[in-house]
Amino acid sequence: MTTSGTVLVVQHGARDLLGHAGRALRAEGLTADVRNVARGDALPTSLAGHDGVLVCGGAQDAFRDAGFPTRQQELALVRAALRDGVPLLGICLGAQLLAQAAGAEGYRGERRETGWCTVRPTPAAALDPLWSGLPGELRVMQNHGNHFPLPPGAVLLVRGEADYRFQAFRVGARAWGMQFHLEADETMDYPAGMAEGEAFLDARPWAELVFRRFARVAAAGRGLLAA
Secondary structure, three states: OOOOEEEEEEEOOOOOOOHHHHHHHHHOOEEEEEEEHHHOOOOOOOOOOOOEEEEOOOOOOOOOOOOOOOHHHHHHHHHHHHHHOOOEEEEOHHHHHHHHHOOOOOEEEEEEEEEEEEEEEOHHHHHOOOOOOOOOOEEEEEEEEEEOOOOOOOEEEEEOOHHHOEEEEEEOOOEEEEOOOOOOOOOOOOOOOOOOHHHHHHHHHHHHHHHHHHHHHHHOOOOOOOO
16 A cells, blocks of 8 residues: 555544544555544644544533644644535534534433444435445444534435434535544443444445545545545
């Protein structure tokens, strides 16, 4: 692989791993500049030198500063990516931060969405650089209690149940959010009932595909590649 570039990775848990996402970045010749705020890593003040941004999940509230000392810094980086066209992918908390930065106010749901759930790509997914060609139903790992409305002008790509309808979306041409944990693989630590080996195997091919596609978008120098 001759491509080179750097993706800023923001993590929020001291023991977090990148799973499918990390392998996809390496496979496309990209370096992960990992900043784990739970371990005290400093965030950059700008995206200079970064070809993409991956904002991972976490237990923090995307819509409150309490208990989330880096929230404003992270929102500033997400807004910079949107403004400058830097490819960005937000997972769970990262998706909520993207929604917040794009103008949607997050909220706490009435129940937690935990474990393996079925979600469905929308017709718009067929035209998306990351989500085209996926099965009509996807089993994904969830572990969240917060959610968001769809940001103004965003494209809904994956739909969930009534309580948590907006499962994956795109803002503009180069920023994506997913409420579920597509990076999850069998090597990670999970609460009881979530580590279903067969589900991981079923999800692996298309999980790897989505992350490889995002990595290629980043590797292309902030330009879009065909799906």
